[in-house]
Amino acid sequence: MSMQNKPQMVEAVVFFNERGICKEMLFPEFEALLDGVVNMPEFADEQMRMAYVLINPRLLIRSVVFFYLDFDEKGAADSGWNLPLRHLADNAGRGPDMGAGPIRLACRSQCPVSWHQMHLWDPGLAPGKNDLVLLRDAVKRNNLGVLVDDDMASVMVPERLQMVAEDKWQAPDPAREAADRQSEQKEQEHRVKTAQLIKQQRLRISTLSKQYEEDMARLKLHAEERLRGSQSEIHSLHMALRQQEELNTSLKAQLDEQVENFQKTREEMSQQLRALERHSRTEADILRSQFEGELQAKVAAAVAELKEQVAIRDVELAYSAEQDTQQQQEVERLKRERDEFAAQGGEQILERLSRLGVVFVVYHPGAGHLTIPLQDIARYQDNPMSYAAAKCFVSEAQYRQWLGHYQQPTCEATLSSGERCAMPIDRVETPSRFVIGESNCCARHKAGTRLRTVS
Structure with missing residues (x-):
């Protein structure tokens, strides 16, 4: 060869x-x-x-x-x-x-x-x-x-053989030597297999730990997003309920005022009626008839006025809703026009660059070099921090806090004097492992240490 x-x-x-x-x-x-x-x-x-x-x-x-x-x-x-x-x-x-x-x-x-x-x-x-x-x-x-x-077996070279001195010649015990060799070989094989198994299990544990951390970060981000959506919906419902309660309170106050006026009028009419009854039954009947007619007219007028006010409010609410709808449509139209203008300008240039083989790569700490597809350029331009945080499976707020810690890994706790501790701490390289109150504090100011100290 x-x-x-x-x-x-x-x-x-x-x-x-x-x-x-x-x-x-x-x-x-x-x-x-x-x-x-x-x-x-x-x-x-x-x-x-x-x-x-x-x-x-x-x-x-x-x-x-x-x-x-x-x-x-x-x-x-x-x-x-x-x-x-x-x-x-x-x-x-x-x-x-x-x-x-x-x-x-x-x-x-x-x-x-x-x-x-x-x-x-x-x-x-x-x-x-x-x-x-x-x-x-x-x-x-x-x-x-x-x-x-194929010729990997070493060839025995006579010059490399060594002869044992004559005074050390003796009849070997084949059975004992074979048993010793077999025992030594088994012990060596056992050690090798044990070391290999330990190494493989350590690698498997490290792999599963990394996968578990990524899954936990992804689930945590999803839970935070759902919590924010639920909180926003609850806030909207609270605002609507508060507005409805204020409207009901206002209408109830108006109704109580009207009832009070009716009661005063009834008392006045009753006094006049009693005075007229002392003079004549006929005049009393006439006054009673007039009183009931006037009372019914006032009640009808008050009810009509309240209905008119409710109708006016309904019309105002409908007009307000229509105005909101028109404004929303106008906003959507302006957004579409903006997207069309942006598409006619920047996206055509980006598409031509992409067809020429240009790749859009940015670097963010924690996420590394990110290759941004053409369809994600607009979303990245709107909020680069949010885009990088999503690649690291954390929220934008956590990513910003981690970035501040990554750029200056010092304790962020506030001393009794009002100054920042600023003691150097170990930098957390991965955003998903960053825990506020733990990763950004020294051992003296960590949340866990403070809890143990209080207890």
Whole structure:
């Protein structure tokens, strides 16, 4: 075998989808994909889970890096992608033994370079869906045509043999030596398996913890959004109820005033009637008749006046509602005109830039470099902080508070003198792990410490 054909370590890249491994390629092909020489329409407008694999001549894995790669609507790779895969693989921590000793493993929960952590993902380690096992089996199938070294068995060289001194020759005990070797071999195998199992379980625990934190952050954000919506609806109902109570109070006051006036009039008429009864029964009947007629007329007039006032208020309410509807329609029309004008100007330019291959990438602490799709440009322009907070699975308020802590990691507690504590504290790198009253305070001012001190 010539030196040029001697098997060497091979770099390869593997694509994952929901069913498992869907594509394999050598690293030069992957570089051509990054350079835009070739496209992959089958992965258009998707973020793919991928793995960089270093394979030795015996088709055994030595290093693995699990990373993300975005593709645009034409299937072209993200031109801003620049992960140093070989550097990450060479400096990664130890992983499980896949046949050639513990591999070097770089993933989201075990990343040697912290600022690249958000661009990595954790492999699944569940039985039956273990991504490392899928990688091992795919490499063994050798679909990439890796050059295999069949002459790996070391040849015994006579010059390297050593002879024991004659005074140490003795008849060995084969049974005892075999038992010792077997016992030592079993003990070594047990230690290796135990170490591998511990390493695999630690990696699995770290992966599940990260996934649990992301799920908790997403559920917390959803609960906060629902709570804000419920509070807004309750506030609106309280306002409507207060207005209705004020209207009822006003009408009740008017009615009480009218009843009081009727009562006074009745008393006056009764006095006049009693005075007339002393003079003549006939005059009393006439006055009684006049009194009842006038009373009924006044009651009817009062009822008609109240009905007229209620009708006027109904008309005013209907007119007010109509005005609100017209104003809302006018606002919607102005919004549509604004969107049409904006679409005729900025969006046409953005669409032309997008067709030319321009990718809109921004950086936000905690979220990293974000590739913004064309359809999200308007939402990002309206509120960049809200957009970045959604990518980190936290609310905008929590993201702003975390950003202040991230830029200046000092204690925000207020001393008795009125000044800020400002003692340096550990920076929380992830917004979803930031807890107000805990992460932004030193050990003396944390909420938990104060509660324990009070109790």
